[in-house]
Amino acid sequence: MxxxxxxxxxxxxxxxxxxxxxxxxxxxxxxxxxxxxxxxxxxxxxxxxxxxxxxxxxxxxxxxxxxxxxxxxxxxxxxxxxxxAPRGEHHRLVQRLSGLSTQVPAVTTSVLALGPEHDEAAEARLGVRAVVGLRRLRRAEGEPIALIHTWLPESIGAGLTTAQLTDTSLHAVLRSTYGVSLVSGRRQVRAVSASGALAEALEVPDGSPVLLLEGTTLDRSGVPVETFRTWHRADRVVFDVDVVTDDGRAEVEPVPVPVPASAPVPVNDASREPGALPGEAGLDELARRARELAADLDGLARGRR
The missing domain is CATH 1.10.10.10 (Winged helix-like DNA-binding domain superfamily/Winged helix DNA-binding domain)
Incomplete structure (x- = not known):
């Protein structure tokens, strides 16, 4: 057994x-x-x-x-x-603003609903009194991988059409239609279970685990333009995250470069720690330059007499 x-x-x-x-x-x-x-x-x-x-x-x-x-x-x-059986996994970099439509090859997008909605939480996040709701389903290799519910200010969403948003990126449409570029925002990821309409849309059994990505995105002026929730099939979508140090830079160990013993040590040697004294060869070089500078100054002084 x-x-x-x-x-x-x-x-x-x-x-x-x-x-x-x-x-x-x-x-x-x-x-x-x-x-x-x-x-x-x-x-x-x-x-x-x-x-x-x-x-x-x-x-x-x-x-x-x-x-x-x-x-x-x-x-x-x-x-x-x-x-x-082997399972096709689709990878998404969650720290990028671009979504599945640009990160997953051959993804298709269908619009399930587009129209005015009343959602107090979305209205509060966007700072408006009226919002338009947009629900889309994304498929890859013929099967659903994500259900997206997006809210937009009525001033922007009311002008959008189903044809515009089918098999394309919402961000690309906003940029080409309204000249709005989305450049920043905050994202949260949590694990939830699918049930009812969500499970049916993603074609998974009730209670299946799904990955919920939600957040709000801002334009160049810091104005909120969209807030959204996206449910991803946990058996098909993998979230990738680039890891950096606390100051936002990748941590790379410096590679020491061997220097011949006969090579002079420059006075402005950037490899020294700040405040560290130069070596013996560096002191000799510093003294030589100081003597040259003193001779030049003396020559200038004599010429002015």
């Missing part, structure tokens, strides 16, 4: 838990695939092992595995059992 399987509680699937047995089993296997406990290419326990461990029928096991196969999480081959 698989070592991984022996570590699972046999009572995790049974009449005491809510839902059909096949749904319980598929949910359990799905969670371990998504969190990496069962990595890509790993062999799943055999049907017989799953039956024996959880005390369920073969039909329950087959229905659970069929569900995972339909979701693209599992591949089943005749004579070789079930394995965790």
């Amino acid at each position: 698989s070592t991984w399987l022996t570590e699972l509680d046999a009572d995790a699937v049974g009449p005491a838990a809510p839902g059909p047995l096949h749904a319980q089993l598929s949910a359990l296997l799905r969670s371990h695939i998504v969190d990496g406990s069962l990595p890509v290419g790993a062999d799943l326990p055999t049907e017989a092992e799953l039956q024996a461990h959880f005390g369920v029928s073969r039909s329950v096991v087959r229905q659970a595995l069929s569900s995972l196969t339909a979701e693209g999480l599992v591949r089943r081959g005749r004579g070789r059992g079930s394995v965790v």
